[in-house]
Amino acid sequence: MSNLFPLRLCDAQVRRRGKTILGPVNLELDGQGLTIIVGPNGAGKTSLLRVMHGVERLSGGTVQWGMNDDHARERQAYVFQSPIMLRRSVADNLHYPLRLSGMARGEASPLVADWLARIGLQGQRQMQATRLSGGERQKLALARALIRQPEVLFLDEPCANLDGRATREFETLLLATRDSGTRIVMATHDLGQAKRLATDALFILGGCIHESAAAPAFFETPQTPELASFLRGDIVE
Numbered sequence: 001m002s003n004l005f006p007l008r009l010c011d012a013q014v015r016r017r018g019k020t021i022l023g024p025v026n027l028e029l030d031g032q033g034l035t036i037i038v039g040p041n042g043a044g045k046t047s048l049l050r051v052m053h054g055v056e057r058l059s060g061g062t063v064q065w066g067m068n069d070d071h072a073r074e075r076q077a078y079v080f081q082s083p084i085m086l087r088r089s090v091a092d093n094l095h096y097p098l099r100l101s102g103m104a105r106g107e108a109s110p111l112v113a114d115w116l117a118r119i120g121l122q123g124q125r126q127m128q129a130t131r132l133s134g135g136e137r138q139k140l141a142l143a144r145a146l147i148r149q150p151e152v153l154f155l156d157e158p159c160a161n162l163d164g165r166a167t168r169e170f171e172t173l174l175l176a177t178r179d180s181g182t183r184i185v186m187a188t189h190d191l192g193q194a195k196r197l198a199t200d201a202l203f204i205l206g207g208c209i210h211e212s213a214a215a216p217a218f219f220e221t222p223q224t225p226e227l228a229s230f231l232r233g234d235i236v237e
């Protein structure tokens, strides 16, 4: 049984140049499910993900995992909106994190082959990763994040630049990841995607959690006028 969870944010706050961009946020995350973060542009979704992942300096409050920060960090992975590919082959992009963790190449190779098959890129294994399409890159970024078997995966708008088919393939991989027990926290602009994936959701407005609930109640019976407007597609500030 993992002791990484719960993740507790207590009055977590981020201020930059005299402006509060996040918080105070109070939140407890347990170890299961797929939490979706939605909210208007600039509301603080990325900042919240970065605070949870421990890469955003706090101006106040605390972020606590069930274990010390260094060990907790090793069990986390983060996927960005625009993934950075190493200027190496597709296969080497998957070998890289395993080598960093000290795994011998012979031991890593079957894992790499398995992940190439899961993301459907066996045929491109020798191709320079920077030549992949946007959808292929994002699947490779996901595999690179998951190959070390993190317990929690953070994603920031991973499908923002993908077409429908690539988005569907990516979502299928995400659902399989969730079902295999990896905790997922993901920001998205796409309300359809949020509904398809969420087990629970957070609505961020003005840097604070304005409303949160389990899905489908979050989407079907919003409790605040602001979330109701946002879900209708109105402009909310």
Ligand SMILES: Nc1ncnc2c1ncn2[C@@H]1O[C@H](COP(=O)(O)OP(=O)(O)OP(=O)(O)O)[C@@H](O)[C@H]1O
Residues within 6 Å of the ligand: 016, 017, 021, 039, 040, 041, 042, 043, 044, 045, 046, 047, 048
């Ligand atoms: N380093 C920084 N210095 C000053 N302001 C910042 C900094 N980082 C973020 N901000 C501001 O903080 C606010 C929250 O940004 P954040 O990227 O977290 O929002 P977001 O909800 O992810 O936005 P989007 O949906 O547009 O990606 C924005 O107004 C942004 O301009």
